[in-house]
Amino acid sequence: MSFPLLTATAVLPALGAIATAAVPAARREAAKWLALIVSLATLVLAVIVLVRFDPDGDRYQLTESHAWIADFGVRYELGVDGIGVALVALTALLIPFIILAGWHDADPLETGNKRWRPTQGFFALILAVEAMVIISFEATDVFLFYIFFEAMLIPMYFLIGGFGDRAHEHGEETASTQRSYAAVKFLLYNLVGGLIMLAAVIGLYVVAGNFSLQEITEARANGSLEMATSTERWLFLGFFFAFAVKAPLWPLHTWLPNAMQESTAPVAVLITAVVDKVGTFAMLRFCLGLFPEASKWATPAILVLALISIIYGALLAVGQRDIKRLVAYASISHFGFIILGIFAMTSQGQSGATLYMVNHGISTAALMLVAGFLISRRGSRLIADYGGVQKVAPVLAGTFLIGGLATLSLPGLAPFVSEFLVLVGTFARYPVIGIIATVGIVLAALYVLVLYQRTMTGPVKAEVEGMPDLRVRELVVVAPLVVLLIFLGVYPKPVTDIVNPAVEHTMSDVKQKDPQPEVEAAK
Numbered sequence: 001m002s003f004p005l006l007t008a009t010a011v012l013p014a015l016g017a018i019a020t021a022a023v024p025a026a027r028r029e030a031a032k033w034l035a036l037i038v039s040l041a042t043l044v045l046a047v048i049v050l051v052r053f054d055p056d057g058d059r060y061q062l063t064e065s066h067a068w069i070a071d072f073g074v075r076y077e078l079g080v081d082g083i084g085v086a087l088v089a090l091t092a093l094l095i096p097f098i099i100l101a102g103w104h105d106a107d108p109l110e111t112g113n114k115r116w117r118p119t120q121g122f123f124a125l126i127l128a129v130e131a132m133v134i135i136s137f138e139a140t141d142v143f144l145f146y147i148f149f150e151a152m153l154i155p156m157y158f159l160i161g162g163f164g165d166r167a168h169e170h171g172e173e174t175a176s177t178q179r180s181y182a183a184v185k186f187l188l189y190n191l192v193g194g195l196i197m198l199a200a201v202i203g204l205y206v207v208a209g210n211f212s213l214q215e216i217t218e219a220r221a222n223g224s225l226e227m228a229t230s231t232e233r234w235l236f237l238g239f240f241f242a243f244a245v246k247a248p249l250w251p252l253h254t255w256l257p258n259a260m261q262e263s264t265a266p267v268a269v270l271i272t273a274v275v276d277k278v279g280t281f282a283m284l285r286f287c288l289g290l291f292p293e294a295s296k297w298a299t300p301a302i303l304v305l306a307l308i309s310i311i312y313g314a315l316l317a318v319g320q321r322d323i324k325r326l327v328a329y330a331s332i333s334h335f336g337f338i339i340l341g342i343f344a345m346t347s348q349g350q351s352g353a354t355l356y357m358v359n360h361g362i363s364t365a366a367l368m369l370v371a372g373f374l375i376s377r378r379g380s381r382l383i384a385d386y387g388g389v390q391k392v393a394p395v396l397a398g399t400f401l402i403g404g405l406a407t408l409s410l411p412g413l414a415p416f417v418s419e420f421l422v423l424v425g426t427f428a429r430y431p432v433i434g435i436i437a438t439v440g441i442v443l444a445a446l447y448v449l450v451l452y453q454r455t456m457t458g459p460v461k462a463e464v465e466g467m468p469d470l471r472v473r474e475l476v477v478v479a480p481l482v483v484l485l486i487f488l489g490v491y492p493k494p495v496t497d498i499v500n501p502a503v504e505h506t507m508s509d510v511k512q513k514d515p516q517p518e519v520e521a522a523k
Helices: 005-021 025-052 082-101 119-138 142-151 153-162 171-208 213-222 229-246 255-262 265-275 277-290 292-318 323-343 347-378 394-407 414-429 431-437 439-456 472-490 493-509
Strands: 061-069 074-080
Touching: 005 025, 005 061, 005 074, 005 082, 005 119, 025 061, 025 082, 025 119, 074 082, 074 119, 074 142, 074 213, 082 119, 082 265, 082 277, 082 347, 082 472, 082 493, 119 142, 119 153, 119 265, 119 277, 142 153, 142 171, 142 277, 153 171, 153 265, 171 213, 171 229, 171 255, 213 277, 213 493, 229 277, 229 292, 255 265, 255 323, 265 277, 265 323, 265 347, 277 292, 277 323, 277 347, 277 493, 292 323, 292 431, 292 439, 323 347, 323 394, 323 414, 323 431, 323 439, 347 394, 347 414, 347 472, 347 493, 394 414, 394 439, 394 472, 414 431, 414 472, 431 439
Parallel strands: none
Antiparallel strands: 061 074
């Protein structure tokens, strides 16, 4: 039996989470180093998975299949295609940076009430989320995917509610209340989506007789499994609703600004750069793979919702006073682009959407983590409390600018390529929607540049004087992300070579071909 590489990639951080939580309370620093070492070891395994994956090989590779709950047709089945392997690599890459950035975020609080926070728990929860996200990208059994799709909500709930941002203008008691509200809202929204999906998962088993993604997809393709039109549409809606909440798609997005605002910056990155990607990934793998006809039926409505997300998120980002809420609404706009690319039903659109998932993860991590370093220095999330930072902390300001320029998809930085592909792919089939979506680019330039102008330029505010520049640990976090943004902006081929064959399979599932350009014959 070959080494179960995919299982190891998910089990290692899970075991690391248990070991980190078991570290004695007096050994907080040891817990931090253990979590970091485990995350780096997981990254090594993810790189091995990436190297062993052959883009021109079978659709699902490094597969594992074992009987689990035989009476109900549930199997422990794993496998990665080009999209899954890219997102596994992204997740494993970001977690060490998240841990390093949050090195002191869970240190004990010395307040009048002598509140204490278990440092070990913070890092153990991050590793637990990593394990669950990775196995979600690897699972090819629908029931197995569902279990971890839901289970990741529990550690995220505690990360949001128990380890919130210390920078709060209304005092610790109000901050604790708002953290609890954000955590409960996050949990309830996603639980409702998950319960609706559970009903659809059960319905799928009744129709198909098993939960194997590969078997059901093949049976749909060769005609041995047929679903009534109404049945397929209802099942599609059950799956899509849960994924749209996680994504998040307008109007199911309202939990995200609260969750990101009240979280520490590393946890905010974990939410939007890692966890939320499970929603858009699942739309490609499960919605389009299992319900191709229903996906095409729902496409017009979904494109409208994606377009609203793009414009709505960008407009609200323009008017934000809070740095974290601004990034949250910007992410809603960006997820609108990703979903637009998925349901444009073109190879350019879906390749761009997959590339966007990777690039958005890197760019959001860069911007939000630098914003977190800025907020920790000043003790405020409010944009109005800053000014002239570039004069006292030029490296911090410079990296903040690069993260912001990547967020607005400046040519030469990674998100530009993915956003361009999404718009080209959308315009090829839906030109009006493609044209309207470009408004989001203009608005992105507005909210990013206004944010930079108000925080980094102008006279140096008294509270900003003496602000230290980025420290060595912080540079270790930010510098690799900046390098990746530039490298993938100039040379995205390593990622597109991996994801394009998987996109072709997805296009085949929904029986769609790229529209041919209409060229008027020369007279």
